[in-house]
Amino acid sequence: MNIYVFKTSIEPRDVRTTNEILRSLIPNCKWNYDLEDCDKILRIESRNDIAESVCFHLRRDGFYCEELE
DSSP states (O other): OOOEEEEEEOOOOGGGHHHHHHHHHHTTTTTEEEEESOOOOOOOSOOOOOHHHHHHHHHHHOEEEEEOO
């Protein structure tokens, strides 16, 4: 299992929207948010390499998203 960590611009009011994006994109993965962190962290557990796809789809819908190393 891989854990991906992203710096985002997701706000609490955006969680419903981003959950819908993630559900359609990676339905069998687990994710959580740490929106109190200054980097608005999104963590995703996945067996697949999903980092580029997640960034692309979130950016397409107007969110900042960058994978953290």
